[in-house]
Amino acid sequence: MHKLKCRSKKLNIFKSIMLMAGLFVGGLTNSSEVYAADNAPSFSLRDINGKQVSLSDYEDKVVLVNFWATWCGPCQAEMPHLQKMYVELEEQGFVVLSISADNARDASKVKPLIKRNRYTFPVLLDKDSTVLNQYNPESVLPYNVLIGKDGNILWQKASYAPGEEVELREKVVEALGSAEATGTPVEGKSESASEGKTDDNPEPTK
């Protein structure tokens, strides 16, 4: 039987561990606040009815860019909460820009999903992932990016688990900076009223 002799292995392990440790410490020591102040990359996409929608159309609003896909279970779980938030806070200057990250081949599935769930926020198609790659290079879905009125990214987060919509709502209300935006639905504009709304793509501010 042979005895073991692993010199070359030990050297490789040592080099690799040192490299990993260096990169790890480098990553942790950078402030997360720096990241949150990034300018939001501009984009222009077609919505599910063929209308052109640009991020710059919503310059004076707090925008939640929500990346999702028809095949993504957690996305389906999160979207009803986004619809509720959109209905309640729309008049205070909040908009959800929902971007389908579905492949071009699945584009026919997007509108039926929106229709069956009676979502009323704008839904855009990013068929070649151009916008997804700019905001979310790891392509994790769902992915939310909260953009302030000044066009800076205030907060972003990948994935969704039940209950996390509470944190998201807090961030949106904080961004709106309005005492009125405390969670009470706007008078005369209940959620059920919005369900009858047929326009999938409300007009942008300009």
Place this chain on the structure above:
Amino acid sequence: MLNTVVLLGFLTIQDSQAQETQEDELDFLLATLQEDAPPPNLLYGMGIVSGATETKRWESRSRYRVSDRVEPGFESTHPRLHDYTEFVNRFYYKLNHAEKGWNSSVQVDQVTLGLNRYILDDRMYNSIDLLEPSLFSPLPNSFVRLEKANLTRNFANSKIEIGDMGGAFGRGIALNIRSNKIVDIDTSLRGVKYSGSIGNADFTALSGLSNRQQVSRDNPNIGLYQDVPHLINGIEVMLYGVGSATLGFHGVTATFGDVSLRNESGVRRYEEAIDATIVGADAELYGVAGLDWYFEGNVFQYYDDALNEGGEHETGYTGYVSASAYPGILVVLMEGKISKDSERINLYTSIDNWEVATPPSLEYERMITEDSSATVNSNDVIGGRIRVDVPIVPAVFTPYVAVSAFHDKDLEGLHFNIVPETIVHPVAGVQYTENDIVVLMNMGYRIDDRDSVAELDAGVDQGQDRLIHFDGEVGFPLFNHEALELNTSMWKFMWGDNPVPHNDFVTMQNAIVWRHGEDLDFIVYQDYTTNTQLQSVGNITDEVYLSGEVKYRPTPETSLRVLAGAYKAGIRCSGGQCRTLPGFNGVEVAYSSTF
């Protein structure tokens, strides 16, 4: 900043005012300072990047891979010679200048193998090589590559991209190149893309050489080789608001590189003859006869001998139609497809695990098998699917039924059958989401009946392939910030008669997730399969795999994940691209941070 100076002066001469007033003013001052403060990652200076913001992201995977192979002649108790370590790093750097309308990004990939050679008494017993000769690295166990680079400049009504980008026309039948990280495929076109709008018309023109990712993030990095650049040119014109319709026209040309000449410069493609062209048109009509319609037709022309098999398949075509209707509370989606010799366009690239074009498959891709992936990639198939959703309580409770049917006449490639097949696949499911409770369930039965063709089967009934499947996801809150999530999928596959016998098999994949607050998850995975075609072995028994994972998110921009145990190999499809993902046994530590 001028506001700030004025405010400071104002506050200085208000000494005599009440303390309460001063506090109010200080609050106002602080708020103003905060508003005036530039983003902390803003770049200063006089150069072209002045005023841009920067973002960096680092993803890391460290793995200890356990192998079951035993080196002959070594005692069974010694450390395993074929185990090795793998360190994969991916670094993104992004500059964004929103005011001037440009952004730029680069992605650098790096991989290092460790414990990958065993030398005893000057004899090499085991060597796991990172690189094949077509790729060079000064360190044989380490490789670094500038994987992606992109510069995008936005103008008022147009945009130009230089570097790595995706491209998709219509429903992806003629061109559909994009990163698909779910199955660890990240191919881009490296070149130029110009897109713009004039009135109600959009146009896109692109030209680039394919750039397949060299370093895999999730799959084993063994024997990496130089990818062959293929030249893709394309143009698309879209006309919006033509009555109630949108019309589109597109054309694509492809010049493929020879896989035997991997080190040849991709620039050579520009000198070579075109191997294939695709021209197509599409129309989307909104609310015509109460339905939303989509039509697309494409014609493929192959000039290359390998693509047209010596002139036997010089042309191909694909037609696709979808119609969605909303009668009462129902939502109905109908799709149809006919395709002949259009998958040939992927002949050269599927060797490298990516595809130029991926048309809609109409298959239930959440549950894919060797059999159904053959239909996805068929060169001679006609079929349709209808799905009816019944949103009893919209966005809360929606059951659905769907049925797809195909006639697949292709007998090559992944097909194991010797006669054409007729496929029927009903699926039913339900979606329930309310009060933080999530229930998603789907089940179906796929029957793949082999036709009777006397000249092919000599009068012997070839039987049926059958698949019965169920998948579900249930999530619900427990107490305080705790939540539980259960995921399961199981399927049983029964083969018909094949020239090469295959065994029927049962497969299960289960996971239990305990979410402790928003930042900490504990997960237990359990796989089971009797599929002998898979190249993986369980760590509990040969058929049973068990692993545990902890995910921790210390800050919104940082995540840490540790996985230990084993999971099985298997086919996974996403976006029309299927890949046989290898199994895993060992330990993985993953870290990602944006800063």
